Amino acid sequence: MCAYCRAVESLTAAGPRREWNKRQTRFDLAMAAFELARRHGLGAVRVPQIAEAVGVSTRTFNNYFSSREQAIAWLAGRRAAAVGDALRDRPDGEPLDRALTAAALTQYRPAAQDGLPAGWLRDFRDLVAREPALHGAYLTAMADAERDLATAIAERVPDGGQLFSQVVASMVFGAERAGVRYWSEHRDGTLVDAVRQALAVGLAGIGGVR
């Protein structure tokens, strides 16, 4: 949601209850889609099934998501969007590479799983790896998060230039994907370590930047 829309919304001042319901419904739908796909395979999941699991009409499902794939990928996008915020929370003097590593690893802390069951990431990764039909929506969600992270980087390093921030942002998510994929295929060591190592490779070039 753009800053303008957010401002309009704050003017409209929708009460908390209404908005909370929306958020909850969206989350429930995405979660139901994910869980059903994980259990029965994406191809076997029908939209009415998802809607029924949450207790809404199929039409409502399509008010929130334009496809099953998008619903599932939205969960990952929600997680990934936290990286930008985490970077904004890092102390000012911290070197960029350390701040980015810490920010990227935030989402692997158990405490970060708001609403998501423990071990969710593993299941999600497995599902995406198993279902090629999810790749498009997943990558789109990641690209959105990437843009957001680029903005956060640009705020932090104003004289770096737009090119710099976008390259670094895409590198962070690229490294993360590489780390997760590596761990997913080899399963040696912990997931966090694989991602940390991948980030170290990618961020080697920006050691001096603050």
Added chain:
Amino acid sequence: MCAYCRAVESLTAAGPRREWNKRQTRFDLAMAAFELARRHGLGAVRVPQIAEAVGVSTRTFNNYFSSREQAIAWLAGRRAAAVGDALRDRPDGEPLDRALTAAALTQYRPAAQDGLPAGWLRDFRDLVAREPALHGAYLTAMADAERDLATAIAERVPDGGQLFSQVVASMVFGAERAGVRYWSEHRDGTLVDAVRQALAVGLAGIGGVR
């Protein structure tokens, strides 16, 4: 297509005419989809329209592509796949960062446009930027090319490790996307220079590697 499948295909030894026809049909369908989408907007393009433009049935279109979006993105994937091959063609002693830069920039050379009209990349980029519905398929195609490039890097730098090659590969395409996007938004200087600059930022960390 994997090396194994390629080998099998060479054993099956389908005559050249048949295979050439398939390639041509696939290309024509993708090109027609792209051209129609560029002219009338993706939302206005219907599958029968694309099929008719090429002179095949709609069913045949779906034998080649599962959606309009995939057909269009296939063109970009075809181009991107050339990066891996270009890297394999670079001289052995060349440092990795130089080799990768040269390989990535190969596809911007006018000579590289096999079958694609001049200025195609600009039009394609504009279309993708204008049509969010294309992002998923486009990113999926890029991810495929990324895997291929990672393989090429691993062949070139065997002791780098799988993590290294994947991170670097995703960085190359990430930098390229950042460069293209930057140029697409600012239009100052040439596209090639923007991509070269983006690659320089991303590849700064692997200066010494051969």
Added chain:
DNA sequence: GCATGAATTGCGTACCGCGCAATGTGTGCT
């Protein structure tokens, strides 16, 4: 030529995404 296997095609089906209008429901004001 002719057998063979692959590619194309027509048809049928299940399903999807969304526009539209009607209905339900939380919210703020009086």
Added chain:
DNA sequence: AGCACACATTGCGCGGTACGCAATTCATGC
């Protein structure tokens, strides 16, 4: 409390899509 308004949900309907299946066409190698 009651009321009016805005927004969310829902049912309906339609155009369109993806794909399985079986029939047909067509290039290929003998």
